[in-house]
Amino acid sequence: MDTTLREGEQNPGTVFSKDEKIEIAKMLDDARIQSISVGMPIIGPEERDAIKAITKENLNCSVSALCRCNKADIDAARECDLSGIILFIGSSEKHMAARGLNEEKVMEMVGDAIDYSKDHGIVPFFAPEDATRTNFDFLYRLYKMAIDHGVPLIAYPDTVGVLTPESARDNIALLIKLLNVPVAVHFHNDFGLALGNTLSAYFAGAHAISSTICGLGERAGNVATEEVVMSLEVLYGIKTGIKLDLLYEIAKKVEKISGIPISPLKPIIGNNVFSHESGIHTQIIKKDPSTYEAIPIELIKRDRSFRFGKHSGKNLIQDILKQNNIEINEDDFNKLLNEMKDYQKVRTKYTSADFMSKYYEYLESRSLNEVDIINMAKKIVAR
Numbered sequence: 001m002d003t004t005l006r007e008g009e010q011n012p013g014t015v016f017s018k019d020e021k022i023e024i025a026k027m028l029d030d031a032r033i034q035s036i037s038v039g040m041p042i043i044g045p046e047e048r049d050a051i052k053a054i055t056k057e058n059l060n061c062s063v064s065a066l067c068r069c070n071k072a073d074i075d076a077a078r079e080c081d082l083s084g085i086i087l088f089i090g091s092s093e094k095h096m097a098a099r100g101l102n103e104e105k106v107m108e109m110v111g112d113a114i115d116y117s118k119d120h121g122i123v124p125f126f127a128p129e130d131a132t133r134t135n136f137d138f139l140y141r142l143y144k145m146a147i148d149h150g151v152p153l154i155a156y157p158d159t160v161g162v163l164t165p166e167s168a169r170d171n172i173a174l175l176i177k178l179l180n181v182p183v184a185v186h187f188h189n190d191f192g193l194a195l196g197n198t199l200s201a202y203f204a205g206a207h208a209i210s211s212t213i214c215g216l217g218e219r220a221g222n223v224a225t226e227e228v229v230m231s232l233e234v235l236y237g238i239k240t241g242i243k244l245d246l247l248y249e250i251a252k253k254v255e256k257i258s259g260i261p262i263s264p265l266k267p268i269i270g271n272n273v274f275s276h277e278s279g280i281h282t283q284i285i286k287k288d289p290s291t292y293e294a295i296p297i298e299l300i301k302r303d304r305s306f307r308f309g310k311h312s313g314k315n316l317i318q319d320i321l322k323q324n325n326i327e328i329n330e331d332d333f334n335k336l337l338n339e340m341k342d343y344q345k346v347r348t349k350y351t352s353a354d355f356m357s358k359y360y361e362y363l364e365s366r367s368l369n370e371v372d373i374i375n376m377a378k379k380i381v382a383r
């Protein structure tokens with residue numbers, strides 16, 4: 001269940017246009033992702049317009065959207081011809097208190113919302129927000145009630161990313177044992193554990209995995225679709241049915257339109273993942289890539305690159321010169337090596353500092369802050 005278009009857009013400063021949403025939805029469908037979550041219809045007419053445009057595409061994947069447990073949200077979703085909706089409500093003490101709710105009220109709202117959806121021909125899924133910090137006894141009763149009202153799948157969201165691989169495994173196994181319905185997991189990456197937790201949950205019996213391309217999502221983001229898929233395929237030998245060779249292309253598209261640069265170190269899709277500098281490694285990799293790369297590059301159609309720097313070693317440089325029929329004496333060769341070193345020193349210093357300050361300036365400028373709003377308001381009032 002890819003949720004790039006819903007959760008991904010909750011990343012500060014990220015806004016997808018209607019055309020961009022359609023484009024990503026089609027790419028995910030082409031990659032044979034089985035289900036996509038595309039937004040929240042209640043947000044407004046523009047959001048509904050984009051969702052409707054996606055549902056009109058008649059994709060093979062199922063297309064769902066998120067609704068709070070009230071009639072207005074469900075009515076907004078009804079306009080959009082969705083395959084399904086996911087009803088959510090904060091169920092932890094903290095979330096209930098923040099909204100002035102209590103256990104009884106939450107139970108009532110969820111039951112009513114499920115009944116209302118079903119009365120209008122939509123069988124919803126149910127996701128108690130902050131489930132992983134919800135009192136387990138209450139969580140169990142809430143799920144049980146939702147299932148008794150006809151919900152065929154429950155989600156277990158780790159909204160603030162506090163699970164560990166052990167608790168993910170144990171909790172999912174227990175929920176499946178107690179409730180005997182398919183469970184979907186939606187895990188956030190606040191401690192960098194989203195992938196480990198997701199795999200633990202999957203092997204404990206979770207039926208569906210919610211994830212986003214590039215891990216795009218609130219705060220530290222979500223488990224990344226490409227990481228889940230590649231781990232299952234390569235590390236566990238499980239056929240996901242997903243077209244691996246399209247994942248990188250989708251990630252680059254999402255990077256471009258979200259405006260969030262992919263970290264060079266990001267697994268699978270990062271710029272550095274298939275580039276090498278070290279001289280000794282480079283020689284070996286040229287002969288057999290698997291010595292230093294665990295991911296078969298041909299699976300995801302990426303290019304390998306070799307970079308030159310202070311680790312490159314004399315042999316590699318000599319090889320390159322030889323391959324290009326350049327004869328060079330020892331003196332000139334040493335001059336070349338020195339020039340290479342100087343070049344890197346100067347370049348790294350100036351461009352890195354300059355680039356980094358511009359980069360953080362850019363990230364800041366992507367969304368409004370309090371000062372921006374105050375200044376806007378002052379201008380409007382002065383008019």
Ligand SMILES: [Zn+2]
Binds near residue numbers: 007159186188217
């Ligand atoms: Zn989330």
